[in-house]
Amino acid sequence: MAKKTSFDGVLVAQVTDLHIGFDRDNPHEMNVRRLNMVIDQLNAMKQKPTLLLVTGDLVENEDDIDAYRHMKALIARWEGPVIWALGNHDGRDQFRQVFPDVPADDHGFVQYEIDHGGLRWIVLDTLDPGRHGGMICEDRAAWLKKRLRERKDVPTVIVLHHPPVDTGIDWMSALGCELWVQRLEAIIKPAKQVVGMIAGHVHRPIATSFAGKQLSVCPSTAPWVALDLEDIDPKRPDGRPLILADPPAFALHYWNGERLLSHFDVAGPRNVLASYDNNAMPMIRDFLKERGTG
Secondary structure (H helix, E strand, O other): OOOOOOOOOEEEEEEOOOOEOOOOOOOOOHHHHHHHHHHHHHHHOOOOOOEEEEEOOOEOOOOOHHHHHHHHHHHOOOOOOEEEEOOOOOOHHHHHHHOOOOOOOOOOOOOEEEEEOOEEEEEOOOOOOOOOOOOOOHHHHHHHHHHHHOOOOOOEEEEOOOOOOOOOOHHHOOOOOOHHHHHHHHHHOOOOOEEEEEEOOOOOOEEEEEOOEEEEEOOOOOOEEOOOOOOOOOOOOOOOOOEEOOOOEEEEEEEOOOOEEEEEEEOOOOOOOOOOOOOOHHHHHHHHHOOOOO
């Protein structure tokens, strides 16, 4: 068995649901501190990602231009290129004022494509002003369909804020009966070059599939949504936890030329129970030695 001597492939980081400006006019608010922890950790990685995906809900209030400027400065601490996507808390006009160089389509939707690391990254705009849920209208669907008809030989990743699936969390889900979900499924399912989809919105890590494609949902840098798979009654509060102060999180997506692998992690101090020292070396040797013999 050939020995792997170096890191091979492309490693991409993702942060999502930053919600900067939640505590409006407080430059040191909790969400700022949480995002800074994640950026610090990404910059300090030995195997550093070559691209950062920032997948929506960049600010808490769409009209808060100062929050967009502050968020831009915070992300600028990341030492590399960035792909931006919009979420339901964002405003296109306000985003475009602060990020005039981010492409948009002919209808003004913030969706575009770039090539990086042997992959084609297609960003979709799922923002539907006034709604929490996602949207792919006919114009956006036509744009995506046209893009996927081109360059069918290039492995492609779809980047969007809203995962078009039932997440099991009743109030943070999309349903198969929604027209935008059906539009997207009809386009994605036959597109053999799509090797994965990457989303945010749910404030939790989720691994699932959509239209036969791998779909990973990144946990948030802002506080997490509680995991509760019981249906929620909009007319009867039951006291269940909704938001948790778990550590700020991020995702790492690794493409090895054949498949997309996603890891989720949190930033900040860790309680290390074991390190790779002389005592651990025999165990590591055994793990590596036995590979391929089972």
